[in-house]
Amino acid sequence: MTADTHKRDFAENRRLPGIALLAAGIGVISTLAAFVLLNLIHLFTNLFFFGELSFAERSPAQNTLGAWVVLVPVAGGLIVGLMARFGSEKIRGHGIPEAILFGKSRMSPKVAILKPLSSGIVIGSGGPFGAEGPIIMTGGALGSLIAQCVRVSAAERKTLLVAGAAAGMTAVFGTPVAAVLLAVELLLFEWRPRSFLPVALACAVAGFARGALFGAGPLFPLETVPPGALSLFTCVIAGLLSGALAAGLSAALYKTEDLFGKLRIHWMWWPALGGLVVGIGGFIEPRALGVGYDVIGDLLHLHLALQVALALLLVKAVMWVVALGSGTSGGVLAPLLMLGAGLGVVLSHLMPGNDPALWPLVCMAATLGATLGAPLTAIVFAFGLTHDSNALLPLLAATLVAHGFATVVMRRSIMTEKIARRGYHIYREYGVDPLERHYVDEVMTRDVETIDAHSTIDETLARYFGPLQTHRAYPVIRDGVLTGVIDRTALERMSTAPDREGAATTLLELMQTRASVVALPCETCRLVATRLAVHGLERMPVVDDVNTRRIVGIVSRSDLVKPSLAHFDEEHKKERFRRLGTRAAKRRLSPLRRTG
Structure with a gap:
């Protein structure tokens, strides 16, 4: 028996069962945290817009405040600004990749408490965000805290942090497979059994636990007709438009962040200024306020007219970019779903001969995948939200086109740009070490x-x-x-x-x-x-x-x-082993050979 027979496909890790067991427990805790966060959002929504202490689910679009609605997001932004300054600055913004990559996955108890509280206040006061971003960070913080209580390596602590984050996303949307892919594409920065298996187990546990708290079934059930061959043309157009929307949103977000950075007032006041823009937008188009899961459902089912979809697309985009650029606490998934679905509604009126209900779903996934730089997550996520198997092929085509467009046009995604601005470099292409x-x-x-x-x-x-x-x-x-x-x-x-x-x-x-x-x-x-x-x-x-x-x-x-060096030759050295056999073909190729 040669020494090569002892080699393994994957690195041996005897601690994997213990880490996986911890991850399963974190999956349950993250699901409970998601339940608490969603109820906090309901509580603050009723308090800010209806003056009631209630956990009933109500849309802020139903408010009767009139012009006074402008001041509600301002109040929420002011409270969160104070919490960030005197509590923890880490509750500002969206995402946690920097904590994973450069903080050895150590997060503080303050973040685990203040993040859901601040997000509940921001979203409950009309902030144009979803609950998934805050719960991803809250679940990650809980996973990190549990990992800090046991003797683990930094890599194992990262796995448990990501397990909590992905389980939180599963609890909110009921999409465990998409949550695992999100972890791989955006959080783990690797694909290894020692991290993949515990995260997947945490998502599976969260998926089962979600049924007891939120009910089973897809969040936006949908069924479209099987696409025809001509739908490929529309998929390409939808992908290009979604990629352009993703690039525009990312550029606008960080341009807005730069403008806020030039203000001569403390950043504590920025969320209140962003809240003013949110309030004005909410007065113009009330459907743009808050989480907006009901609005996403209306867009997917084409229950909104073209003019309403256009207004919602424009107002939501401005509100979200300004609010997030101001440094307030919120997520990116739900707003991107709404903006992409709004683009799809517009496209459904411009592309005759196709099932109109298909394109809000396709553009929703394509916009999400291009903005985050996570196409596989977006494709599986859209399927998990709707269970529409007929849409899988259009989802694949449009999302990959959008991702390709964004890869060419954008140097970094909306998530990694934030890290790059702090002086760090993220390289997201995975490959086997030579x-x-x-x-x-x-x-x-x-x-x-x-x-x-x-x-x-x-x-x-x-x-x-x-x-x-x-x-x-x-x-x-x-x-x-x-x-x-x-x-x-x-x-x-x-x-x-x-x-x-x-x-x-x-x-x-x-x-x-x-x-x-x-x-x-x-x-x-x-x-x-x-x-x-x-x-x-x-x-x-x-x-x-x-x-x-x-x-x-x-x-x-x-x-x-x-x-x-051998790897470099494989990637960059160009070789040709066969030539065309006919003399005519050789004559056609001869100018190319002469010009090198």
Whole structure:
């Protein structure tokens, strides 16, 4: 049996069952947190717009405040600004990727308490946001807090944080598979069993628990007719328009954020200014206030006229961009669903010959996928919200077109732009590390210069570390067996000792007190690169076996660059192995060959 037979497709992790069990418990807790948050939104909506202490679900669009409605979001923004300044600034804005990537997934108890409270106030006072963003952050904070109470690594803590966040999204929308994909595309920044499985389990548990609190079934049940071949043309148009809408919204959001940053007043007051714009927009189009899940349902079922959909699209976009740019607390999913569905309603009136009910759903998913840079999440999310299997093919086509458009036009998504503005770089293309695909025996140097273990320190310094020194360190061997590795620093320390007795010491005696780190030919370059970094080494001897310790080569940091070079050739070196056989074809290709 060769050493290769012991290699695994995935890294072994014996702690996975324990982490998965913790994630399952976090899934239940996040579902309860979602229930609390939604009821907080209902409570504050009734309090702000109807003057009642009630948890009944009512739309702020039904208010009878008249022009006074303008001041309601201002009051909510002012309260949240005070909470952010004197409580925790981390409740501002949307999303948690920066906490995962750069904060070792440590979130404070303040965030777990203040985030749902501030979001309930903002949305309850008419803020044009959904509950999913705050519950994602709240669930993540709860997962992080639980992880901080047990002995786990930073990577395991990240997994539990994301498990709470994804479970929260599942609880709000009832879309566990989409929540798992959201975690992979936007939060985990990896696809590995050690993180994927606990997150998926938390979402599954949240999905089952949701049925007891919110009921089963899709949030927006819908069934469209099977699309025809000509629908592909409309899908391309819908994808391009959705991608353009996503790019425009992202650019407008951060331009607005820049404008707020130039104000000469403390950021605590910004949410109140944003609330003023929300209030004016709510006075013009009351349906744009609050979460708006009922409005999304009306758009998907074409219950709103074209003029109303256009007004809603414009007013909601302005309200959402200004409110979020002001730094208030809110989510992005529900507003993007409404804006995309509004675009779809407009498109359904312009594209005859197709099922009109299809395009609000398609544009909704395409806009979401392009804005977040998460196309798979958007496709599965739209299906999970509606259970409309007939729409899967149009969803796939339009969302991928929108994502492609946004990838070309936008350097970053709406989520990663925020991180980039803090001086960090996010690279979201996943691939197998080239170092993981190559073994040490492919890159090591086989012709190794060694030192005999019976040499003294003075002899070694004079012969190997003099003016003609070629290496920083050398393997020390005795009868072909490795005894250790020696470098100039250790030798000079012994030779300059006050008693000078150490200068006559043989390397064999010296090696008895020095443990050596070795590599095996069958180990991956990634494993050895990590070992070099952990021990602060430049090079490492390679032995045939840990027991015999017969040296067969040496691997250095420079050797570990070789897999990256091979990967570069695969990605960028252009080759052609076949040519057209006819003379006419060769004549047609000859100008190309002449011009290079």
